[in-house]
Amino acid sequence: MAKPRSSDIASDDDDAPKPLHDILSSRFDFSNFIDSVGQGILVTDNKWFIEYSNPAFAKMLFTLPEDLTRVSLYDHFHLEDVKKLKDAENKLLAGRTVSFDARLINFEDAILFANLTITPCRKNGKLTGYMATVIDLASSVEASSIGANTAEASAVGADTAKARVLGSNEIVTDLERQLADLIDFLPDATLAIDKNGVVISWNKAMESLTGTPAKEVLGKGDYEYSIPFYGHKRPILIDTIFNPGYDVEAEYTNLQRDGRNISGEVFIPSFGQNGSTIWCKAGPLCDTCGNVFGAIESIRDITKRKKIEEDLLESEAKFHMLFERSTDAMLLLDGGKYIDCNPAAVNTMGASHKKDLLNRHPACFAPDMQPNGCSSHEMAEEMIKKAYEEGTNRFEWIRRRLNGEEFPVEVSLTAIPWKGSRILFTALRDISERRRMEEALKESENKYRAIFENTGTAVIIIEDDMTISLVNAESERMSGYTKSQIEGKMKWTEFVHNENLQSMLTQHCLRRQNPEHALKNYDFKMIDRNGRKKDIFLSIDMIPGTRKTIASLMDISPLKRYEEKLNSLLRFHSEMIDTAAIWIDMFDAHGKMTFWNRAAERISGYSRDEVLGSADIWARLYPDPEYRKKIINDAMNLAMNNGRVENYVTTIRCKDGRARRISWHSNNFISKDRKVLGGIGIGSDVTEALFAQEALRKSEQEKAAILNGLKDTIVEFIDPQMRLIWTNKALQEYVGKSAEELVGKHCYEIARKIPEPCPGCQAVKVIESGEFQEGEICTDDGKIWLMRSNPIIDECGKIQGIVNIVFNITDRRNAEQARQESEKRFRAVFETARDSIFIKDLHGKYIQANPAMEKLFGLTSEQIVGKTDYELFEKDAGAHIKDADHRVYAGEVMEEEHTKSVNGVPHIFHVIKA
Incomplete structure (x- = not known):
């Protein structure tokens, strides 16, 4: 094989690089070491042709080391990841060590997800080649799953694991793709933003409605998503999720709140040819722990529906706004007694006929006393008198239905002429829901206050003059000052290190003068009450409609320290053994340590001086005697077979008390007479890899949360046999069953409780035609639904499943029918x-x-x-x-x-x- 060329392994007196095994043998017998390394190791020339590769790397590519000699590394890179290697080359030429994730192609044309760490090799200032270590990410995740101490490991490595998964955004599960398809199949235009207001979803219906492709909006914030509607940046309904102070009442009509969800209607003059009325519904996106990570809004153009409503009102006006057809409870009061009422009043009061209400005083339908302490009869007389005197009177009142049930109403009394005298037109409105919403709003405000005070992130409100006006409990802990010492008395400049102060003052002014050019996220050094410096990650923005800013501060000092350790680990020194990013130790037949590399020092926290020449390290790494005994027995049993241990994962206790997960490859040194002289241990810290799968699962949950946020639309995914694979919460709530109870059942069994598909079923048509189908269906409860079915087809053209999207159009059909019937009644009266x-x-x-x-x-x-x-x-x-x-x-x-x-x-x- 060709010789590796690296300044780190070349001799001082010979320009030609020595073979790797010659160099390694200059200090140790590394033949067993090279064979037992779990990570791939390779050396290339400066044109990326492989000159040396160890068996581990060859095994990853399903070949032998000799078959890789003089093969270009580019030949085994996935086409879409070739740019990553080219970008890395630019950094390597500058003398930097780089680390990145990429997809390699093995000799069986299968994809290998790997992490590569590459350093340049130089001699006399000239680039001679590159040295790389390769980690099989899939194998690392699998190995790390054996006996993982998840609780402590997650606290240490969550940020790093998340960064790796986000960097490897090519790794997408089938379920993620299916959920992404479901979002695109939604009939309503839908967008979603993250907590920073950046667009994370813009479906095809939204593209169709606005004419704006998703690629022009995704990843953008600062209200970019409002431009297709208003022609300029401004808040819309979705922004109320993160800014409850946004005055939506002034702009939106028909506002409805359902917990943290809000819906309403708004007319936009600049949208459409003659302006458009749109219906919007917005709500938060939460993970499984209930934490809000974003918001979603569905938008529907209801201009035609509003026109139908206007036509209906006009038709009713032509019919003299029939008193009998009003949906509000209306009564006529004369001489202190009801003389007439409409059917709505009969229904509201739980009566069976008008006669149950007429010729009776209003106090007959109320408790003896009202909440204000007045008797119902006296208060009724007072309100009647005031209405006659002032012409109208509006007040709240407790009514009692004929069955004894009490409920709050808003009463409107209006004096009107009637047969030469005056009577009172009485309108009653049940405000039970409004009362409930008021209580819900109060509860919501209390919840937001609790979140502000108890979040794990320090949050502060800053005034225009830099005074801090509000802080939460975490801010007290981070700064060392109490609320009373900070609020209204201290400025944020008192907590900033001098090296960052001037730049942050510039940002403070820029955010108020030209906010688009101000940074919303950056790092700075903070000085707490005790004078200690802390590395802080700052997220800051203006509070709309004010000169105040809200800032979130996260202490990233531990992360900074971890990054420094990681950077030090990646520095390659004169000897390969010390530059390897893996733990390497050697011990004699009595367990005494004879070698302890820098990676072992870094991972365990124990220096060479503390470890070499003693066997005490085993008790320090494994303080539990039973666990230590188990590890020794397992290692002995495994080694008895072939003298080596592979992919054996243990949990060690570091010097600082942290637990780390290590994947071991070890080999015994055997004498000619088969006696064990000692051994070598090669360990990989796989703590962070445990969290890759968890991050992927969270990504799936985020997309599922978007679909579950659509409360008015049923989305289901069925297999070709029409068995349910997945559904959002809308279907679960409609049928009153959980997802676990529904999955695996046929869709017609769930919806109609019948043993075979419904006549004219759109899903059956999709299976027969392989094409998109749409149609209306009527369920047994009399509701009318619009059903859209779309096939999921694999690359061979075979249907793998069907996406059904169903939404209720009963109200729209009823509105059309009501308009036609009203017009017909009017025409009959008019003509006859x-x-x-x-x-x-x-x-x-x-x-x-x-x-x-x-x-x-x-x-x-x-x-x-x-x-x-x-x-x-x-x-x-x-x-x-x-x-x-x-x-x-x-x-x-x-x-x-x-x-x-x-x-x-x-x-x-x-x-x-x-």
């Missing part, structure tokens, strides 16, 4: 009435006339339409008619008389206008 009925526009011209009016005037409808009152009646009444019309338009009901000659005979007509 014996009295003449006409409709005029705002200019006083007739636009409709019924058959009775045609007969009265002896004119056709076409002859009447377009004329005015004074053209049909007396000519000199024009001013009087015009004045009366204006009063009608203002809401009055007018009665007037007109004279008209019919067949030469004068007739007087009594006209009522409304």
Whole structure:
């Protein structure tokens, strides 16, 4: 094989590099060491042609070391990761050591997920090649799963593991891809942001609605997501999740709150050709522990629906806003007794007929005493009197249904003319839900206060003059000062080290003058009350609508210290054994340590001086006698077979008391007469690798949280046999069963409780055609649903599953039907009435006339339409008619008389206008 070229292993008197085994043997017998190393080790020339590789690396690629000689490392890089090696080369040329994750291709064309640490080799200042260590990430995760001490390990390595997984964003599970597809299949335009306001999801429906591709929005913050709607950056409904102070009531209508979710409607003049009315619903995204990590908003263009609603209102107005059809409880009160009521009032009071309510005093439907301590009868009389005196009166009241149930209402009393006298028009509104929402809001505010005070992160509010106006408990712990010492008295500048003070003052001014150019995240050094320096990661932003800022501070001092240790580990020195990023120790037949490399010092915390020449280290690393005995027995049993131990994971106790997980490869030194002379131990710290799978699982949960946040839309994933694989919470809540109870059952068994697919089922059509299907279905409870089914097809064209997305359109269908029925009723009255009925526009011209009016005037409808009152009646009444019309338009009901000659005979007509 070719010789490795590295300044670290070249001799001083010979330009030609020596073979690796010659160099290694200059101090130790490393033949067993090289064979037992679990990590891949290779040396290339400066063109990346492999000159040496150990058996571990060859095994990773499913080949032999000799087959890799003079093979380019580029040949075994995944095409999409070649750029990573090229980027690393630029840093290596600058003399830096680099570490990164990449996908390698082995000799069986399979993908190997690996971590590479590469350092440049130089001689006399000239680059001669590269030396690399390779870790099989999949094997590391698998090995680390044996007896993992998860609790302590997670505290130490979570940040590093998360950074590695985020860096390796190519590793995506099948479930992640399925969940991503589900988000794209959602019918409503949907976006999601993280806690920093950065867009993390922008589905296809959103692309279709706004015309803005996801790639132009994803990863952007600072309200970029509002531009497609408003043409400029501004908060929208989703921003209330992180900014409850945003005044949505001033802009949104029909606001509804469901816990931490909020929905409403808003008209946007700049969106669409003539402006659009959109319905929005926003809510938080939470992980399994209930921690908010982002927010989601669904948006639906309801312009057409609003037009239907307006048409319905107009139709009802034409039908004289029928008292009997109102959904609000309405009653007429005269002389202290109800004389009429609508069906809604009958229903609200739990009565079976109007007669149950009429001719009775309001106090008959209330408890003896109201919450304010007044008797119901006295308060009713007082409120009635006030309504007559002031014309109207609005107040809250406790009503009692006929079954004895009490509930809060808002009462509106309005004095109206009635048959020559005045009576009170009474409107009742059940405010039970409003009361519940008020309590929920109060509870929510208490929760946010508790979160602010008890979060594990220090949070402070900073005024324009740099004074700290509010701090939480963690801020007290971090700074060493109490709230009373800080709030309103100290400025943030008093906690900043001099080396960072000027730059942070610049940021403070820039954030208020040009916030787009101010940094939202950066590091600085903090000085606490005791004068100790701490490395702090700062997240800061303006509070919208104020000159204040909110800042979150995280103590990253331990992380900084860990990074420094890691950087020191990656420095390669003159000898390969000391530059290896793995623990290497040697011991004699009595267990006394004869060698202890720098990695062993770093990982265990014990220096060479503390370890060499003694066997005490075993009791220090394994303080539990039973555990230590088990390890020795296991090692002896494994070594009895072939003299070596591979991938054996143990938990050691470091000098500082921390627990670390080590994967061991060890080999015994055997004499010619088969006596054990000692051994070599090679350990890899795999503590951080344990958390890779947990980070991937969290990623899956985040996408599932987005789908579960869609409360009004059922999303389900079924297999080709129509058995449920996954569903969001909307279906679980609809059928009243958990996901565990539903998974594996046929979808028609769940939805309709029948033994075979529903007639016209969209999923069946997808299976038969292999194409997207859409249609309406009606369930046994009378609800109408729009169902969209889309196949999940593999690269061979075979259906692997079906995504069903179902949402309730019952209200929309009912609204359309109500409008048609109302129009039909009006038309029936209009056409069959014996009295003449006409409709005029705002200019006083007739636009409709019924058959009775045609007969009265002896004119056709076409002859009447377009004329005015004074053209049909007396000519000199024009001013009087015009004045009366204006009063009608203002809401009055007018009665007037007109004279008209019919067949030469004068007739007087009594006209009522409304």
